[in-house]
Amino acid sequence: MTLKQLTGFLFIAGFLSPLNAQKRTEIIVPNLDNLITLKCDFHTHTVFSDGLVWPTIRIDEAYREGLDAISLTEHIEYRPHKKDIQADHNRSYEIASKKANDLGIILIQGSEITRPMAPGHFNAIFLNDSNPLEQQNYEDSFAEAKKQNAFFFWNHPGWDRQQPDTTLWWPEHTRLYDSGCMHGIEVANGYAYYPEAIDWCIEKNLTMIGTSDIHQPIQTDYDFSKGDHRTMTFVFAKERTPEGIREALDSGRTVAWYFDKIIGKQEIVYPFFEKSVQIEEIKRSDKGVTLAITNLTDIPISLKKTSHDPSLVYFRNYVLRPHTRHTLNIGFADNITGGDMNFEVENFLIGSGKGLNYTIRL
Numbered sequence: 001m002t003l004k005q006l007t008g009f010l011f012i013a014g015f016l017s018p019l020n021a022q023k024r025t026e027i028i029v030p031n032l033d034n035l036i037t038l039k040c041d042f043h044t045h046t047v048f049s050d051g052l053v054w055p056t057i058r059i060d061e062a063y064r065e066g067l068d069a070i071s072l073t074e075h076i077e078y079r080p081h082k083k084d085i086q087a088d089h090n091r092s093y094e095i096a097s098k099k100a101n102d103l104g105i106i107l108i109q110g111s112e113i114t115r116p117m118a119p120g121h122f123n124a125i126f127l128n129d130s131n132p133l134e135q136q137n138y139e140d141s142f143a144e145a146k147k148q149n150a151f152f153f154w155n156h157p158g159w160d161r162q163q164p165d166t167t168l169w170w171p172e173h174t175r176l177y178d179s180g181c182m183h184g185i186e187v188a189n190g191y192a193y194y195p196e197a198i199d200w201c202i203e204k205n206l207t208m209i210g211t212s213d214i215h216q217p218i219q220t221d222y223d224f225s226k227g228d229h230r231t232m233t234f235v236f237a238k239e240r241t242p243e244g245i246r247e248a249l250d251s252g253r254t255v256a257w258y259f260d261k262i263i264g265k266q267e268i269v270y271p272f273f274e275k276s277v278q279i280e281e282i283k284r285s286d287k288g289v290t291l292a293i294t295n296l297t298d299i300p301i302s303l304k305k306t307s308h309d310p311s312l313v314y315f316r317n318y319v320l321r322p323h324t325r326h327t328l329n330i331g332f333a334d335n336i337t338g339g340d341m342n343f344e345v346e347n348f349l350i351g352s353g354k355g356l357n358y359t360i361r362l
């Protein structure tokens, strides 16, 4: 083989190598009527702040895990690798853009405004230039992002390092909220979740966000072979575009997915649950009803009986395993022929410690 032939051979071998194959595991959760469910993580880091991976790796990870959109939200004020990685605040976004485009991942430019409490850490996303956010005072940093029409959310509001005892809302947060610099809050961040933030989002009409805030290679924190998934946000968008995501975020159409919990507002979680299960009546007699309930999603769904007619006999607790059809018998006693089967969907949260209530009319 001549050198030329050898080079050609290596080129072809490299090109056809199975190592170039891309694998993607889709996340199976329902769409809502006229809305697509986009799987998004708006809070990640790379070596351009205090993360430990190159920006393109975040795109590969997102693709493999079935995500639709991510943000690389490097800290503006904290860049421990800056001696080795000398760049401006837009660079990680620029580096990841081509790969995102190639793999069809929507990359939304963002930055993390990183301040002591209060106000703590905030992400500003949908930026077009992160550099002006480098400011002495946090107010100026927010003002620069606001000029770019950023979407702001408060990160890890109960982070132990900044709020060691309780998760508090400070006067600074009221000022940011009143001045249009707070549109959402992370109700879940990585392995932590903040019940107080759920209620703040409901009271103040803020968008609920779940993020990984991943710093290491993703598989360091999550064991995908065991079925783990990163903490993320489901965004219910009219279209799979950055504009579609922005419109849904502005309208508060999100839920956070944190371990087995779905966290969101009642008006979103209710239809999300209805689309997650298929309920069929199989058989009916004067003794009772047989229902088949199929969990159409990747998420185990935990049901807990709530107040009901005592002559209706059914489970106390029941877990609908993912992608499984469950046949359930509901007994009638005392000459009744129907009734309301009431239960709480314990892991579909619509308030702190409050699951979604649902009724099947029999």
Ligand SMILES: [Zn+2]
Residues within 6 Å of the ligand: 112, 121, 155, 156
């Ligand atoms: Zn942070």
Ligand SMILES: [Zn+2]
Residues within 6 Å of the ligand: 043, 044, 045, 112, 213
């Ligand atoms: Zn962060």
